Amino acid sequence: QVQLVESGGGLVQAGGSLRLSCAASGLKVSKYVMGWFRQSRGKEREFVAVIGWSGGTILYSASAKGRFTVSRDNAKNTVFLQMNSLKTEDTGVYYCAEDRNDNYQYAASYAYWGQGTQGTVST
Helix, strand or coil, X not given: CCEEEEXXXXXXXXXXXXXXXXXXXXXXXXXXXXXEEEECCCCCCEEEEEECCCCCCEEECXXXXXXXXXXXXXXXXXXXXXXXXXXXXXCXXXXXXXXXXXXXXXXXXXXXXXXXXXXXXXX
């Protein structure tokens, strides 16, 4: 069965960086659109970034653009989210997921989700 396991979260000061990983099993990340979402306390899960199966499509939310970088290592079957210049509003649980319906900005488009990893940015 499909399993997505996120890691790399933690506590960091504003302006710092975190590198999140999403290790996949049961599917090849090279063949699917893979997205990252964030859920902050009391808020809906929101789109952060997506990488297309061919690697040609990479898109970010307005808040992530210029600070975050999504990438993929096909040999390791892992997707990454490098987050730089972190702000307190980046705090939340970060999830990776596999998009089956090409509506990448919407959580409902995604078929499989990891358990999430907590990223906390302090002042």
